[in-house]
Amino acid sequence: MQHALGLDVGGTKCDALLVNEEGEALAWGHYDCLDPATGASNGGSGRDAANICAVLQAALDGRHFDVLHFGSHIEPPAWMRQSSGPLANQRKLTNSAVFEFLGAHTARLIGHPASEQMPALVMNGEEYGISVLAGTGAVVYCRTENGEELRLDGLGPILGDYGSAYQIGRMALQAAAKSGWHPRHQTSLERILPGVVRIMYKKDNLVEFSLSTTERTEIAALARFVDREAEAGDAISRGIIEQAADSIVETIRDASDRLKIADKPCLLAGMGGVAANSRIFWERVCRGALAFAPRFRPALLRHPPVLGFALHALKAFTSIDQAVLRERMIQTSEPLIRLKGKPQTGERHDA
Template structure:
């Protein structure tokens, strides 16, 4: 476990905590995805207390080449929302230090311990896997494998130009291409045209496709393009054949990366779980079904399971496991129950790709 403190290196002062039960020790975790930054605050007993979110759908969120959710502004807003009603004395957190001063919400007079939590650790913990595979299809895409012997393989996450095979950006880009040529002939006609044009230009489509040209040539936050994946999924569910083809093509691309990682980790013929996460992977039925269908041809021992809990809950579980003893199973159950309730009852914008 890597450790870094924002104020000083320390363990919680138990005497102070006992004298000030309203303060206590908290766990603050963030999930900085391409489209959004989620934050979650909980107590060390696993009780979830508050959530926050900022990103591409937040008018005051930040923008970044790596995606809105990875911007400093979105991070600050998500953490500020989460800590609004709390004043921690000791904070376990996973917020990686950026160049420059700490973000505003973390400049308080409290002690803190930083925990390194990798993106792939969150779905693994949520799925309860000691070994197995993770496939993340969000704004981008990556695949992780861990063998029973501890061999680890991490593939992709290379960004939209070199990789991210099967991610939301790829799906959104193909949706724009399909919408642009929808008016060329009857065989190219797709129900994607109207909603994609509206999302990108605010106007209805025309046959030439030129209205999308200016939009496509501008420097854009890649989360904007990835957000179009939701439109593709919706239209595919309605029966649009072009939308379905785009979605299935992306799932097939991710399946190839899963196959590569499984082979490198020695898991290709070993029955194991593939924990499917990310905005696209966790939420699209058609995507998950096609991923499983492609894997059934080349790696039938691999079983895809959609991880429905947000990754930020997985990050909290990773830290909770590290600071808990034998009571971790009870704390885990409490966090899943209380955090799940928070995410169900707190209004949240729909996730991007």
């Protein structure tokens, strides 16, 4: 029997899922930089090779395979045999150690690379549309029916990442530092964030944290606290979330104008921790996008993106209907995810 392994690597987390050729989820591995059970430390990263290998170890669960199909957005080394087109991911995140680890568990490793944004389309049953990735970084990816592709942003925190968790975290730090200047700047972040950085990063104050942090993931991890304060009624926090949403709406507009699809029916699929877990953010994105593209169909990726990568690899060698595989994978993976205790940071909402 052949198997498929999906791997999703992000700035603050990493997931791996093993499925059989029937689409049944067999094992799950998860890393989150805020979860003490995963060995989180100052600056823990989902892109670290050691963390990725630990997640893969959990997903492979001691098995050895004759043939293992591997779906991911990370770039394999030159020696790895591939079965599909070139990777869209331009960041080239992973070194050979990860694939050497996989190679030790299978006689034949077949790669099925895909763009980082692909799961939002595939898990919504579409091959075409707009995928809005708002996580640690931010990317808008478009694929049209005639095969045109466009990827905007993903430029990192200095040049871009408009609408990202990093943008939210950075603005939150600035707002907390400015809170005492005048009553109009007052925000609950002034009280919340110093305690967060003290517990998470062992820093005595926000100034020390801002001058010492070298990982954008550390700042991005603050976004969930900003969203919580926004939901609790803090006006400054809500303004930060809405400003980030407006930033990525501008990227969506740029992409849709360039591909001339603003007047066409088109899936607008959100994914990433910010889009999936912030109701305020996603509703603002939907309102902004529908204002210039009223035929867009907003939807959220309600399941971990790793399912999309596993499905992408799985459909390359099975004749089972993709919708059947998707539903079976969702149903059988949910107990594994709960068992592993994947942290939930908020409810997910469609617009």
